[in-house]
Amino acid sequence: MPHLTAYSVPTPARWLILAVALFLAxxxxxxxxxxxxxxxxxxxxxxxxxxPALQKLIAKAPVRRSKQLPQTxxxxxxxxxxxxxxxxxxxxxxxxxxxxxxxxxxxGGIHCYVVTPRTIDPAHHEHxxxxxxxxxxxxxxxxxxxxxxxxxxxxxxxxxxxxDYRMPPEHPFPAAxxxxxxxxxxxxxxxxxxxxAVFGHSAGxxxxxxxxQRARTLGLPLPGAIIAGSPWADLSQxxxxxxxxxxxxxxxxxxEGELEAAARLYANGRDLKDPQLSPVYNDFAGFPPTFLVSGxxxxxxxxxxxxxxxxxxxxxxxxxxxxxxxxxxxxxxxxMEGAPEAHELYAQMASxxxxxxxxxxx
Amino acid sequence: MPHLTAYSVPTPARWLILAVALFLAxxxxxxxxxxxxxxxxxxxxxxxxxxPALQKLIAKAPVRRSKQLPQTxxxxxxxxxxxxxxxxxxxxxxxxxxxxxxxxxxxGGIHCYVVTPRTIDPAHHEHxxxxxxxxxxxxxxxxxxxxxxxxxxxxxxxxxxxxDYRMPPEHPFPAAxxxxxxxxxxxxxxxxxxxxAVFGHSAGxxxxxxxxQRARTLGLPLPGAIIAGSPWADLSQxxxxxxxxxxxxxxxxxxEGELEAAARLYANGRDLKDPQLSPVYNDFAGFPPTFLVSGxxxxxxxxxxxxxxxxxxxxxxxxxxxxxxxxxxxxxxxxMEGAPEAHELYAQMASxxxxxxxxxxx
Numbered sequence: 001m002p003h004l005t006a007y008s009v010p011t012p013a014r015w016l017i018l019a020v021a022l023f024l025a026x027x028x029x030x031x032x033x034x035x036x037x038x039x040x041x042x043x044x045x046x047x048x049x050x051x052p053a054l055q056k057l058i059a060k061a062p063v064r065r066s067k068q069l070p071q072t073x074x075x076x077x078x079x080x081x082x083x084x085x086x087x088x089x090x091x092x093x094x095x096x097x098x099x100x101x102x103x104x105x106x107x108g109g110i111h112c113y114v115v116t117p118r119t120i121d122p123a124h125h126e127h128x129x130x131x132x133x134x135x136x137x138x139x140x141x142x143x144x145x146x147x148x149x150x151x152x153x154x155x156x157x158x159x160x161x162x163x164d165y166r167m168p169p170e171h172p173f174p175a176a177x178x179x180x181x182x183x184x185x186x187x188x189x190x191x192x193x194x195x196x197a198v199f200g201h202s203a204g205x206x207x208x209x210x211x212x213q214r215a216r217t218l219g220l221p222l223p224g225a226i227i228a229g230s231p232w233a234d235l236s237q238x239x240x241x242x243x244x245x246x247x248x249x250x251x252x253x254x255x256e257g258e259l260e261a262a263a264r265l266y267a268n269g270r271d272l273k274d275p276q277l278s279p280v281y282n283d284f285a286g287f288p289p290t291f292l293v294s295g296x297x298x299x300x301x302x303x304x305x306x307x308x309x310x311x312x313x314x315x316x317x318x319x320x321x322x323x324x325x326x327x328x329x330x331x332x333x334x335x336m337e338g339a340p341e342a343h344e345l346y347a348q349m350a351s352x353x354x355x356x357x358x359x360x361x362x
Numbered sequence: 363m364p365h366l367t368a369y370s371v372p373t374p375a376r377w378l379i380l381a382v383a384l385f386l387a388x389x390x391x392x393x394x395x396x397x398x399x400x401x402x403x404x405x406x407x408x409x410x411x412x413x414p415a416l417q418k419l420i421a422k423a424p425v426r427r428s429k430q431l432p433q434t435x436x437x438x439x440x441x442x443x444x445x446x447x448x449x450x451x452x453x454x455x456x457x458x459x460x461x462x463x464x465x466x467x468x469x470g471g472i473h474c475y476v477v478t479p480r481t482i483d484p485a486h487h488e489h490x491x492x493x494x495x496x497x498x499x500x501x502x503x504x505x506x507x508x509x510x511x512x513x514x515x516x517x518x519x520x521x522x523x524x525x526d527y528r529m530p531p532e533h534p535f536p537a538a539x540x541x542x543x544x545x546x547x548x549x550x551x552x553x554x555x556x557x558x559a560v561f562g563h564s565a566g567x568x569x570x571x572x573x574x575q576r577a578r579t580l581g582l583p584l585p586g587a588i589i590a591g592s593p594w595a596d597l598s599q600x601x602x603x604x605x606x607x608x609x610x611x612x613x614x615x616x617x618e619g620e621l622e623a624a625a626r627l628y629a630n631g632r633d634l635k636d637p638q639l640s641p642v643y644n645d646f647a648g649f650p651p652t653f654l655v656s657g658x659x660x661x662x663x664x665x666x667x668x669x670x671x672x673x674x675x676x677x678x679x680x681x682x683x684x685x686x687x688x689x690x691x692x693x694x695x696x697x698m699e700g701a702p703e704a705h706e707l708y709a710q711m712a713s714x715x716x717x718x719x720x721x722x723x724x
Binding site: 035036037038039040041042043044045046047048049059061062238239240241243244245246247248250294296297301302305306308309312313320321322323324325344348 | 397398399400401402403404405406407408409410411421423424600601602603605606607608609610612656658659663664667668670671674675682683684685686687706710
C-alpha cells in the first residue's frame with residue numbers, strides 16, 4: 001500500500017518531537033499568542049460529492065519528494081532535466097485532448113511557444129493570453145512547462161504565448177521577470193495591452209503577479225486581466241495553510257525540502273520576503289481584474305487568500321474560486337482526466353476573460 | 363494549560379482506532395477511491411501576519427463541547443436557556459460598540475428585533491437588512507441571537523430587522539422558515555424586495571438560503587442581495603473540511619456530538635440531505651447576488667465553497683472571501699475585539715450592499 005506509507009502513523013521519533021513540543025507549550029504562558037496548537041492524527045475520506053475522475057486524483061498518495069536534494073548547480077540541472085523528460089509523453093496527449101499546436105518561437109529575444117487552438121473564438125480574435133509556467137521557479141522549462149498553456153488555449157479558444165523564461169541555477173532572480181518584461185515589450189507593439197491577459201499557476205502565478213508589479217514600476221502599460229492559480233505569493237513559510245494543510249495536500253505535501261530549496265535557489269541570497277520575490281509583500285494598486293483559484297486541501301490556500309485580500313484592499317475587481325477537496329493546482333490534472341469540475345472552472349475563466357479583455361482601463 | 367488538553371496527543375484508544383483503520387485500508391484494493399488517508403499529528407502555529415487582536419482569538423483552545431448532550435425536550439430547553447443567559451453581558455457591550463439600539467417588535471405575527479444604527483447612511487435610507495440568527499438551528503433565540511445583527515447594522519449603517527424564529531424541540535423544521543416567510547410577506551408590503559438584503563451566519567446563513575429557495579417556490583419576490591457567512595449548507599457530515607479541518611477549527615471543532623444532534627433535532631426525522639433542510643442540495647436559479655465568507659480553518663469551508671459553486675453554475679453574481687487563519691464565523695468575535703480584518707470584511711459587505719441593493723431583478 002504505497003499510498004498509505006508516506007503519511008502513515010507517526011513514527012516514535014515524531015512522537016518524541018510532539019511530546020517535547022507539547023511540554024514546551026505547556027511550560028509557556030497562556031498569554032503568549034505564538035503557542036502552536038497540537039492537532040491529532042486523523043483519517044480524511046475522499047469526498048463523495050465530486051466526480052469519479054476527481055475522486056481518483058484526490059485518493060492518490062501524497063507525492064513523494066526526493067530524499068536527497070540536489071546540492072551543486074550540476075545536480076540541479078540534472079534534476080531539472082529528469083523531471084522535464086518525465087513530462088513529455090503527457091504533453092503529446094494534452095495537445096491532442098485540447099486540440100492545440102505548439103510552435104517554438106523567439107519573441108523579444110526570449111524563447112517562447114506559440115500555442116494555437118484549432119478554433120479561435122471569433123469574440124477573442126484580437127486577444128492574446130501570455131502564460132508563465134509553474135514549477136517552483138526551477139523546473140518546467142521547454143515543452144515540460146506547456147501543460148497549463150495547452151489547457152488554457154484549448155479551453156478558452158484564445159491564442160496563447162507561453163514564456164520559456166530562464167531559470168536557476170544558471171539564471172536566478174530576476175532573470176525570469178526580465179524575460180517576461182522583454183516578451184511584454186515586444187507583444188504590446190502590435191497588440192493593445194488591454195487585449196492581453198497574463199496567466200500562470202503556482203510559481204508561474206507568483207511570477208505573473210510580480211511581472212505586473214514590475215511592469216507598473218517600469219511605467220509600462222498593464223495587461224487587461226490576470227488569472228493566477230494558487231500563486232506561490234510568499235516564498236517564506238508564512239501563511240496558515242503551510243501548516244494546517246501539510247500532508248493534507250497530496251500534490252504539494254510540505255514546504256520543507258524541495259520547496260524551500262527551490263525558493264532559496266531562485267532568491268539567490270535575497271530575503272525570501274523581498275517584495276520583488278514574494279508578491280504578497282508588494283502592493284497591488286492599479287492591478288487589472290484578477291481571477292484566483294485554490295482548493296480546500298491546497299497548501300497554498302493562504303497564499304491565495306492573502307493575495308485576494310490585498311487585491312480587495314486595493315479595490316481591484318477579483319474573483320476567487322476554491323475547489324472542493326482539491327490539492328495544489330489539482331485542476332490541471334483534473335482537466336486532463338476530463339473531470340467536469342475542471343471543465344466548469346475553465347468555463348468560469350473563459351467567462352472572466354470575455355468580461356474583462358479589451359476594455360481599456362482609462 | 364486547559365487550551366492544550368482538548369486537542370492534545372491522541373489517547374491509546376484513539377491510536378487503536380487509527381491502527382485498525384489503517385489495517386482495513388491496507389487490506390482494501392488500491393483501486394478503491396473511498397480509502398481514507400491518514401494525516402499525522404502536527405503543530406499549527408498562530409499566523410504572524412494577522413493583527414494581534416485576531417491572533418489572540420486564533421490562539422484560543424478549541425471550544426469544549428458538552429460531554430453529555432441533552433436527551434429530553436426539557437433538557438434541550440434548559441440547555442438553550444443556559445447558553446442564552448451566558449451571552450447577555452456580551453450583547454450590552456456589542457450595542458455600545460456598534461452604536462445601535464435593539465427594540466423587540468412583532469412583525470407579520472413573528473417576534474423580531476428592530477436594530478437601528480445611531481446614524482443611517484443616507485444612501486441606504488430606503489434599504490432594509492433582514493437577519494436570520496445562527497446557533498445550530500437550536501440556540502440563539504431572543505436577545506442571544508442579536509450579535510451579528512448588531513454588528514451588521516452598526517457597520518453598514520442600514521436599518522435591520524432580526525427574526526427571532528421558533529426553534530426545536532418545540533418547533534422543528536419548517537417552523538423557522540415559516541416564520542421568515544411570514545416576516546417577509548409583511549415587510550414587502552411597504553418596502554420593495556430589491557431594497558432588502560437577507561443575511562445570516564452558520565445555521566442562520568443556511569436558513570437565509572433556504573428561505574430564498576422557499577420564497578421562490580411560493581412565487582414570492584426575492585430580496586435584492588444575500589450575505590451568507592459560512593452557511594451550514596449540508597446538515598449531513600458531507601464535505602471535505604468536516605474532516606480536514608476537524609480540530610483545526612477552534613470554534614466548531616467537530617461535527618460529531620452537538621452539531622449532529624442539533625441537525626437531527628431540527629430535521630425532526632427528515633433525511634439530513636433533504637433539499638429543504640440542506641440548501642446545497644436545492645437549486646440556486648434566479649438567486650440575487652450573494653456574498654459568502656469562510657476562513658482557512660473553517661469546518662464549514664466546504665459548505666461555503668460548495669454553495670459558491672452552485673451559485674456560479676446558476677450564473678448568480680457572487681463574491682467569496684476566505685479569511686486567513688480564521689475558524690468558523692470567527693469574524694464576529696474579531697469585530698468585537700476591534701480586529702482590522704473584521705472591519706475590512708464588513709466594509710466589503712457594505713460595498714457589496716451598496717452595489718446591489720435597490721436594483722430591480724425583474
